[in-house]
Amino acid sequence: MDIGTRSGLTVLGLLALVAFAAGSQPRHTKGTDAGAVVATTAVAAATSSKPDPEDVPDPTTDYKSLDDAKLDGNKAFGKTILVRVWRGSTEATSVTLFACGKLGAGGMLMAKYALEQRPLVKAIPTTIPMQGHCPRAVIKLTGKQDYSSDFKGELQQIMDVTPAEAEKLPPGVDYVSMDDVTIDGKKAAGKVAQLRVYRGDTEEKKFTAYPCKAAGLHFITVAFAPEQKDSVKELSSTPVTCQPVKVKLTKQDFVGTWTAQLLEVVKE
């Protein structure tokens, strides 16, 4: 191999590796996520003024890291903790919150929240945001979960996010985000959801659909008619290119797991 070819290959390789590194970094939080607008530079929701979030001082709490609280064991119950968070599975009155890794201790906790806090909860990003941009949350620790050493608590304050706005629904559609389906739980059965998904395991009469950008672990077992086989076959099977499908939700099998009937693969 001559030097020119070798140099060219080296440059190409380095560029590919840099692109690989950029692509593997946690996603930015600006933009829409599960339909909820998440603006990390938005005002602190707890205030009516317009300072930069970093200018809003931390509220006074008993702890500022999950590690400190865990070291106090049961003495931490009833006390408050300030933690920067992103969220996982979100139900009608509870949300799984993950501490943003490098800013403090790792770990997760399950927090109950009030109905009026829901727009703020939905605005918490569902993936780890860039360092320094995880929203702050104040949680009152109430105990530990039954099957792990993780805390459970009550959400008292969410900062650094703007409340998520209600989804705009196309005609004949009840849900456009898996978030809302999970929040409504069993009440969503019988309703129509239009979700961006990719296809997983596929069988003769059903396939597994994974909603894209959903908070937490979700999948839908979607039954389809023989005449829909070609449409199903054309559905993307990678999360890189998600496609909207319209389904009728028939049964909630578990928190984030549903059975549904395919209505149509929506053309974009």
Added chain:
Amino acid sequence: MTLPRRLLLFVVLPLAAGVASYGLWRENVPWLGVHRPPWPHAPAMLRDHFADAAWAFAVGGLVASLWREGPRAMRLGWYAAGLAVCVAVELLQYAHVFPGAFDALDLAAQVMAFVVGVMAAGGVERWTSAHAAA
């Protein structure tokens, strides 16, 4: 060892190991989203720095695999370019030019992994002999 095998061993495999590590101990897997990892309480050195180190090892492996032969000055120049890429990727995160979060330990892990990658792919003897020749 042929060049393709060398690239597979010193570039593709480290990258694959880095990607796999996300699935093992991090809740957020790039491109795939959130999941519950089988080993969420892995030591912080592994959880926070392994993937970065694996990537830098691959950079070193790439440069050293391609420049096992050739003029010594060019070889050293490309080694320096590879190291500069590793350092720049981390420093540009500090300036928010490159996505991600700057971490001094990431930087240290990447520099060390790059050197290890160069020595592994280039051959310790060749690397030391290049210096000896200097």
